[in-house]
Amino acid sequence: MSTHPHTATRRRPSAPARRAAARRRAVLRRRLALAVGAALLVAMAIVLVWPQFHHAVREITLPLRHEDIIRQQARDKGLDPALIAGVIYAESHFRDGQVSAAGAQGLMQLTPETARYIARKSGGVAFKIDDLGTPQVNIAYGAYYLRYLMKRYGDNENFALAAYNGGEGNVDRWIAKARAKDEALTIDAIPFAETRAYVTKVQDAQAEYRRTYRRELGL
Numbered sequence: 001m002s003t004h005p006h007t008a009t010r011r012r013p014s015a016p017a018r019r020a021a022a023r024r025r026a027v028l029r030r031r032l033a034l035a036v037g038a039a040l041l042v043a044m045a046i047v048l049v050w051p052q053f054h055h056a057v058r059e060i061t062l063p064l065r066h067e068d069i070i071r072q073q074a075r076d077k078g079l080d081p082a083l084i085a086g087v088i089y090a091e092s093h094f095r096d097g098q099v100s101a102a103g104a105q106g107l108m109q110l111t112p113e114t115a116r117y118i119a120r121k122s123g124g125v126a127f128k129i130d131d132l133g134t135p136q137v138n139i140a141y142g143a144y145y146l147r148y149l150m151k152r153y154g155d156n157e158n159f160a161l162a163a164y165n166g167g168e169g170n171v172d173r174w175i176a177k178a179r180a181k182d183e184a185l186t187i188d189a190i191p192f193a194e195t196r197a198y199v200t201k202v203q204d205a206q207a208e209y210r211r212t213y214r215r216e217l218g219l
Helices: 015-061 067-077 081-092 112-122 129-133 135-152 157-166 168-180 193-212
Strands: none
Touching (some): 067 081, 067 135, 081 157, 081 193, 112 135, 129 135, 157 168, 157 193
């Protein structure tokens, strides 16, 4: 009697079964190849489209236009171009033709009264209020006014921006009150929440423009 265990004989699959298995493997290989090909096409499309998509998103969230005028006016007025861009962002979001309920017009939202004052100071004898709808004039006048306010308040950006938003008379009173109490002339000395929010909005946008548009703004 043999002591070796009995080894069962494996049956070889039939020819139809082998062909069916081969077909299934071929189908799987084709599906895998199609999936890989589709993934590669999607990846290539993302690579090609991403710059345009990124630019479109940036234009919505942090738009920039008329950068050549901004650079020129910043250079002429000794201002940070990102600060001018930040003011335009806060005032009009770079939308031309904006007119506020108070009558402020254009990209930097200048009132006719302020514009006429700037025209007298800057020698703009041929100035007309309609000119505020022109980006070149609007940004030039806005930059002039911003530079004037910076000088008036000793390059204190907080109070220059507060005056741009809330008026010089208000800022003068806030400064006098802060000095009477021996308080620091910081943004906290501005009692109007709306004006404090405006100053913060401009300065936050200024920092973003410096980071995002260094080349365009000549920084």
